[in-house]
Amino acid sequence: MHLLKTLTPLALLATTASAVGNAIVTNNCKDPIYLWSVGSSVFPKHTIPSGANYTEPFRHDDTSGGIALKITRTDNGLYDGSAQLTYSYSLDGEQVWYDLSSVFGDAFAGDAVVVKPESEGCGSICWAEGSTPGGSQVKVCDAEGDVGLVVCAEGC
Ligand SMILES: *[C@@H]1O[C@H](CO)[C@@H](O)[C@H](O)[C@H]1NC(C)=O
Secondary structure (H helix, E strand, O other): OHHHHHHHHHHHHHHHHHOOOEEEEEEOOOOOEEEEEEOOOEOOOEEEOOOOEEEEEOOOEOOOEOEEEEEEOOOOOOOOOOOEEEEEEEEEOOEEEEEEEEEOOOOOOOOEEEEEEOOOOOOOEEEOOOOOOOOOOOEEEEOOOOEEEEEEEOOO
């Protein structure tokens, strides 16, 4: 009896966790791009070939809170000072907050970059010429749907 009471909340948690959507990064550029998923630690580099996706289920990091998907156009870009596009998100219960920012310049200057949620009624972020308007553009959506970033998108 006591055991059952203990197990029930865990089972509920597991159900909630499996209903989480994905952060998807689509490389629509002609050349590969390079991605590092960064929370309290840096995951190994992912190379995303032209036309391919990187997908990770939204995750929560107890130490950093949010996750940053750092993207460069050069192989060792995270470590050589290359321009980085950062798609950051923060899973907060049933919601996910997301934002787009640049450091060391605009990695996709001249090309559109778009963050678009799958669920209707949530905000999207679009830089028509790949350059940051500056400041935060944080949007929020339900965490059950995917939120995709497309680089070298066709437009806003
Ligand atoms: C990449 O993700 C998008 C958005 O979810 C999807 O429409 C597309 O089919 C995926 N492409 C590949 C190559 O998996």
